Amino acid sequence: MASPNLLAPPSSITPATALALSQKAPPILSTHPTSTLPWPLSLLFTSESPETWTIHENLFYASLRTGDDKSARLILDRLSSRFSPANERILTLRGIYEEALAKTPAELEKVFANYENVLRDEPTNFSIRKRRIAVLKSLGRREEAVTALTVLLENSPTDAEAWAELGDLYAQGGCWAQAVFCLEEVLLITPNAWGAHAQIATLHYLTTPSTVSTLALALRHFARSVELNESYLRGWYGLKLVSKKLIPMLAEVGRGGNKRGNREDEDEDAPPPKLETVKKLEELATGKLAEIVRMYGAGKKGWTGFDEAEVIAARELLDRDGKIER
Amino acid sequence: MAQPIVQTIHRDPALFWWILLPITVVMVLTGILRHYAMTLLQSAPKKQALPQIRQQRSLVRGMNLRANANVLTPSSFQARKAYMVSAYQEGKFLADPEGRGKPRPNPMSDPAAMEGIMGMMKGNMAMMVPQTLIMGWINAFFSGFVIMKLPFPLTPQFKSMLQSGVGTRDLDVRWVSSLSWYFLTLFGLQPVYNFILGSNNSANQVTQQMGQMNPGAGLMGPEQDPDKLFLNEAENLEVMEHRWILEGVEDRLLAKFSS
Structure with missing residues (x-):
């Protein structure tokens, strides 16, 4: 794996990576990014570049994550003296800092009140709006967070991140249909995101009561996610899981005659997949999962990028399957 | 074996130090100055x-x-389409539902639009004033000087480009006059500015003008009626064919x- 890089950190940072990132703080903090020379000379001898500030921002997140509040404070002061404290982004960073330092719900409430003040002056500050929702979430006020998110999305319906968050909140509350709707919006914005396809498939899979049509949808979305990314472990895992659940149901529908099938056809988007197809898909998924587990175990080059927990889960699924067959 | 006669003009070496170099330095400095002036004059984009x-x-x-x-x-x-089409047709998303169907106001009377125009004027002034001054300065002091000879031959078409201000018909094209040197630096210093100021500087007027070609060529320019855009989009949605991937x-x- 490449060594963690502050300029372009990975999208999901493991605790170990975060620690490695935040340990880079002392050398960065010891050098001063802006020149201390008087004005005309400072223009010539500055080592400042846009990257400097990206590094500072990422370092800020990493040090907050690892509890290095002192460094975070220093970076925040540096950023707000460079860009004004009223800058939208700096306001957000300050909010994150305060949230991280808040120990009790009362302190969080204070941060929350602060956000309300900012939003009253500046209703278009979407990042503060999102921080406000995050505080609501960490205070456990899910309903209010949902309301706030719907207001945000009413005003900015092209925000995939917010749609995904709303979908998550709905899923937590068990409102599957709403969650699916939100994820569909995410897909409309990023149509080829296999992660979003897998997420929507998971939601269909979890929908209660599960019927042939919801499971078929889950199957199709999982299939789409692995079609987009052939080595997507979660997609293959889900594909296997769904098809295993779907095979007995399809067999039953097949045995129960065409009466039920006909009635369902009317409001259904597409006929459910054929039994043989699903069986074949299950075999394919099993084969792929076994390959990934094997290659990951052997530490083959190009196969080590998987999340360890996911590989273990896949191995367990395969093992369970093997026992039943035996 | 008739070799073309090589013209030789004996130039005072001081020409280099007192004309060529000053013009170049002044041009570079003006560019840098303009960059910082533009940075100062730029008003923050309106929220x-x-x-x-x-x-x-x-x-x-x-x-x-x-x-x-x-x-x-x-x-x-189908559900989404029905919702979007009806919301578009009712003008649900319009910023100004009362102003629906009214003609757009004249952009000149809109203070927000005026501000944009003022910004453009400021940029133009910051370009034109120093250019006028420097050209006047060069015309007054250095007009008619032949200051350098290019080390490569050129076709006669370049005469007007390289020898402006010098009205000699028989002079070889390779000789460059001071006024032409000014023009060359005016248009050719962009890489130098990139080197000194970084790539998105506002020192050169050529790039400035390119930027002004389409101000706000975004989705919703101020001239377009949002209601018309919405109705248009609703129509597009109505007629579209849907295929499920x-x-x-x-x-x-x-x-x-x-x-």
Whole structure:
């Protein structure tokens, strides 16, 4: 794996990576990014570049994550003296800092009140709006967070991140249909995101009561996610899981005659997949999962990028399957 | 074996130090100065009000729906389409629902638009004033000087470019006059500015003018009526054909991996 890089950190940072990132703080903090020379000379001898500030921002997140509040404070002061404290982004960073330092719900409430003040002056500050929702979430006020998110999305319906968050909140509350709707919006914005396809498939899979049509949808979305990314472990895992659940149901529908099938056809988007197809898909998924587990175990080059927990889960699924067959 | 006669002009070496170098240095410094002047004069982009943002992003949402509809199941696409079309036709997302159907106000009377025009004027002034001054300075002091000889031959077409201010017909094209040197530096210093100031500087007027070609060529220029855009989008949505990409995905997947 490449060594963690502050300029372009990975999208999901493991605790170990975060620690490695935040340990880079002392050398960065010891050098001063802006020149201390008087004005005309400072223009010539500055080592400042846009990257400097990206590094500072990422370092800020990493040090907050690892509890290095002192460094975070220093970076925040540096950023707000460079860009004004009223800058939208700096306001957000300050909010994150305060949230991280808040120990009790009362302190969080204070941060929350602060956000309300900012939003009253500046209703278009979407990042503060999102921080406000995050505080609501960490205070456990899910309903209010949902309301706030719907207001945000009413005003900015092209925000995939917010749609995904709303979908998550709905899923937590068990409102599957709403969650699916939100994820569909995410897909409309990023149509080829296999992660979003897998997420929507998971939601269909979890929908209660599960019927042939919801499971078929889950199957199709999982299939789409692995079609987009052939080595997507979660997609293959889900594909296997769904098809295993779907095979007995399809067999039953097949045995129960065409009466039920006909009635369902009317409001259904597409006929459910054929039994043989699903069986074949299950075999394919099993084969792929076994390959990934094997290659990951052997530490083959190009196969080590998987999340360890996911590989273990896949191995367990395969093992369970093997026992039943035996 | 008639070799072309090589013209030789004995130039005072002081010409280099007192004309060529000063012109170049002054041009570079003006560029840098202009860059900083522009940075100072630039007004921060005006923040849009919430209804405007909503109006614009709702339109984008409709476009997204149209572009990426194939990820949706037919039933959920129909539901979305019905909602979007009716909301568009009712003008639900308009920033200014009362102003529907009224003609657009004259952009000159709109203070926000005026500000943009003023910004453009400021930029133009920052370019024109120093250019006029320097050209006057060169014309007054250095006109008519032949200051350097290019080390390569050129066709006679370059005469007007390289020898402006020197009215000699028989002079070889390789000789460059001071005024022409000024023009060459005026248009050719962009790489130097890139080196000194970074790539997105506002030192050169050529790039400035290119930037002004389409100010705000975004989705919703101030001249366009948002209501018309919405109605247009609603019509587009109405007539679009929907294909579900997930239909038959399982067979596609099997075919892909069986081969």
